[in-house]
Amino acid sequence: MWAASCLASCCASCACEACKGVARGISRRSARIAYCGLFTLSLLLAWLLRDFAGPLLEKIPWINTFTHTPSKEWFGTQAVLRVSFGNFLFFAIFALLMIGVKNQSDQRDSWHHDGWMVKFILWCTLIILMFFLPNGVLNVYGQVSxxxxxxxxxxxxxxxxxxxxxxxxxxxxxxxxxxxxxxxxxxxxxxxxxxxxxxxxxxxxxxxxxxxxxxxxxxxxxxxxxxxxxxxxxxxxxxxxxxxxxxxxxxxxxxxxxxxxxxxxxxxxxxxxxxxxxxxxxxxxxxxxxxxxxxxxxxxxxxxxxxxxxxxxxxxxxxxxxxxxxxxxxxxxxxxxx
Structure with missing residues (x-):
């Protein structure tokens, strides 16, 4: 049992290091691939939540503030808007941070190419936080979008x-x-x-x-x-x-x-x-x-x-x-x- 536990721990550690190595290699070659990957992930997440997150959103009091519960399509739209808003904030933050960067000698260039674990955590955090916003904020974002x-x-x-x-x-x-x-x-x-x-x-x-x-x-x-x-x-x-x-x-x-x-x-x-x-x-x-x-x-x-x-x-x-x-x-x- 002890040997199996050690083996599983070693395998998990190796897999983690391998993933980090792949991420570092991708970021060194092209950060564009990783950013496109996050964008693709956001599309798939919005699609899944649109179809399956309705029953969960109905139970959130600051989202379902209605006397008569809206249709399932309304909650699906809310899920898509919140994922979209979080994704927009993530890319907008990095777009603002990169203003004026013209070559790789700029220190901020490393923010663009490195730190993908931190970026992924930030991306997840922003999307999760969007589900704590009131409906009014999302309605404004929906009209602007x-x-x-x-x-x-x-x-x-x-x-x-x-x-x-x-x-x-x-x-x-x-x-x-x-x-x-x-x-x-x-x-x-x-x-x-x-x-x-x-x-x-x-x-x-x-x-x-x-x-x-x-x-x-x-x-x-x-x-x-x-x-x-x-x-x-x-x-x-x-x-x-x-x-x-x-x-x-x-x-x-x-x-x-x-x-x-x-x-x-x-x-x-x-x-x-x-x-x-x-x-x-x-x-x-x-x-x-x-x-x-x-x-x-x-x-x-x-x-x-x-x-x-x-x-x-x-x-x-x-x-x-x-x-x-x-x-x-x-x-x-x-x-x-x-």
Missing amino acids: RFGSGLFLLVQVVILLDFTHNWNEAWVAKDEQFWYIALLVVSLFCYLASFVVSGFLFHWFTPTGHDCQLNLFFIITTLVLVLGFAIISLHPQVNGSLLPAAVIALYCTYICYSALSSEPHNYECNGLHNHVKAVSIGTLVMGMLTTLLSVVYSAVRAGSSTTFLSPPSSPRAGIPGFIPKISGLLRCFSKLLF
Whole structure:
């Protein structure tokens, strides 16, 4: 028994040291991996608590302050907001601490790369503390996060533009007919997929016999933007290509679907109400993957390239052709509008 206890203790100690060694190795190579890992963990935690933490939150008096207990969905939303708020505070604290750090000689650079055990404890502590806050604070955060989520969608578009621009440049640089044809095929596929999905949106969210003008407005607006992106991308002043516009068109169509499918399942214009559970899970998984890929890509690009998301006045700025194309696109778009 004594030998088994010693062996178990040694194994636990070795496992702990191995984990510390891996964490140190990861932090030395790239703190971005660890930060993305914490972000991924927060997404999974929010998902689990949304579905399973409702009965527990109902028993917390400073959360369930109602005479009539709200629905299970309300408590699930509260769990997600509290995890999100704790995660936001964690990253905001380190973002503020890193202001002005330009090279590794700054002492604060070690705060960014090292101390992952302390960071993980701080991250857990902040999330736990959020469950002790009153509902009023979370309601304010929920309203502010609505605008933050809209801003993040715009950031996702910029990230997607950067990715497709690099993709397009890489295939064009090969200067072979095969790759030009491949660019055309991919672009046409994205446009075809966008129009097919739009057709399903008309079928699902504008059922006959119901007044669904708002849904119709969103779908038609998306189609107008899809066509507008195609026209602007081919404008001589932009000097662009169809691939970035096609990918953005498909992304906008997905965003439109995501918004319409989130309508209440008892809403008469929501034609997917009979499959609300499967649609909700599918939309959630797709949204999480899109968010995670955007964060990981931006972290990798921002860390490995000094030009990505740098201000135009910075000496580090200068993605060849990318910023000029965006500015040209905006000028053309303003001309079309005004």
